[in-house]
Amino acid sequence: MSTYIVALDREVLPEGLVRGRMDTAELVIWRGASGSVHVWEDRCPHRSSRLSAGRNMGAYLEDPYHGWRFAEDGTVIHVPAEGGKGHPEISAHVLASAVTGGFVWASAGVLETGDFAGPPLRPLHFGVSANRVAAELDPTKTRITPWGAAACMVYGIDPDAMAAHRMLTALRRRLEAAG
């Protein structure tokens, strides 16, 4: 079980909900009122709706379908249909995560963040597999997160952000055209 970058720290805004992916899992990434960043599976334990379609209320995340509220630790603190009763025994699917070097890292297993830090590039979505992109890039300057089998997200660091971004977009064009 690998550890992947799933977002830039500074892009996880208070009140916002960021959608991410890691292998086949869809993720919701959010910053609670405490300031901590949470990475959960983007699926409500009740009826599997996408939590990222709900609301970040700071102290809790609210599901879009029946309005269950999930506290920052993932537990259910409010079920409207039951008059607001909490269910500490029910929890969102919480992943191990940490913020280092300006990046949010997550893992479905044991978390192992590297010492990867620097001025972040604009994260870029590629419509080709992580392996194909990895073969083309410098591993000391990039980290690649698979988004399913045929897409991935590339995170990078480079002092010349604009030039590096142009290089990445050109690479993307080439790889996607090759199909």
Next chain:
Amino acid sequence: MNIQRPLVEDQSYLRHFWHPVATLQELSESNAQGVGPIGRVLLEEAVVIAKLDDKIVAMADRCAHRFAKLSAGKVLPDGRLQCPYHGWQYGSDGKCKLIPACPNDPVPKKAFTQAYECEVKYGLIWVRLDSSWNCSSIPYCEAWENPEFKRQIIGVPYDWGSSAERRWENFTDFSHFAYVHPGTLYDPAYSEPAIVPIDRVGGELQFFLEPGKDMLNTLPPESPLGSWTYRAAMPYSINLSIRLYRNDQPFLLWTTSSPVTADTCRNFMIIAHTDPDIPDDQPIRFQKIVLAEDQPVIETQPGGLSLDEISLPTDKVSNQYRKWLRELGHAATLGKEAFEKALLTDIIESR
């Protein structure tokens, strides 16, 4: 990641039910003669619908010769369905009657395409893929049965990127109104639904609900607020009979989802009411808004129902529905008798 366990392993039991695939209007508007053919997908199977000799028929949308789609062919004046590729001609029983390349030779026995049972009811075309057990019937619809109804509207079918099960659960879900339909169907102040008795009667789930009358003041007048009686023929039909608080008149919302694939469905809607002067687009327009509120939320759910989803007592309707689907799915693997018993044994909780 946690692997999700499906609620029902083997979905083949669904083939024993009647499902709507098109409206009569769609067939009559399909071409100048109004006879089709039109192609539809039901439970992942391609089906062709055509009117041959005044009879509407359904068969597998695949020519026996080189598997061309018969729905791309045409209906001949003599009531045969002709394949677009080499012109084989099929009769209403699905058997090939003529092979133009060798008109004088006998037609081989294997030259047929599977014909399905097909009926027209409520202005809709219904198909049953497997009639070998013959123990299901076309779902109940009150629209033409209750003489109080002066107007029946057959809606244009709409597709959703979600399973028919999810659509059914959404339509019968009491605890989402406050979240998904504030201002159209429900007042956010009323998010706690009643937990009602649920019966199984003649293959239907039946239950009754009375939302608060004071919401009359806050909801738009088109909102069908009243006492709600549900008769939901398994697996995907719902006859929601409403007695409106506003004028004590009956109002019917009937909906049936047709399972296209495991995560897409085509939905048929019939509305019936008592006022012949209301233009048809008025209630339809309101329903369109309600649907537009539901659809994006429901489409975030994965198609298949999962055993790992957590249920509470307030999910009673969904829980009972799932329980029955599971029993039906399992019974179908045991054979006709078990399936018939699972479908038609009544369980009454309401008395």
Next chain:
Amino acid sequence: MIRLYDYALSGNCFKVRLLLSWLDLEYETRLVDFYPGFEHRSDTFRKINPLGQLPVIEIDGQLIRDAQAILIYLATTRDPLGQWCPMDRIGPIYQWLAFADSITGTISAARLHDAMFFRLDVDKARAGGVQLLRILDDHLWFAEWAGQDWIIAGEHPTIADIACFPYVALAEEGGIDLAPYAAIQRWTDRFMRLPGFAPMAGMMPLPLPKEART
């Protein structure tokens, strides 16, 4: 009196309703049954717009057709502060209005295909939509980096934002996944939090908690 020929589930009509309400203009609506009635293709409506398209407004004794044209007209004649269409940035604004037109031809087309069964090449429409979303996401990401919240640099959103917003926010109704476009999501979030914003059916997430909407 301004009259708007309107359809509730049309993103192009929604743009006009948004600006009308932000400019605090009174208007009356004439509902056109776009779907399932296809009234916009009727002979009567074609007298109002020969192209058979919504929206149309009747204002100052003339008919103005086309959502982008209406936005320009309203912003230049009814906005005394000139915030919605600042003349010193008119070049980029026109450019993004044209971009919004391309969005209608791709993302909105995919939605019409999925939600209202229009017959068209949906794969092509989606692929075209993805190219546009990447361009917009890039633009917004670098704008944010430079401290800007909106498509056009400046404190206040403009008609460029209004023109691009609806069909981008509704892209998933056309089967286009928005997950890869984080900058776009932050922008739609900001947009929906603007005071007075009321979402159209099908838009999520709603900006406010349920309590605040009662």
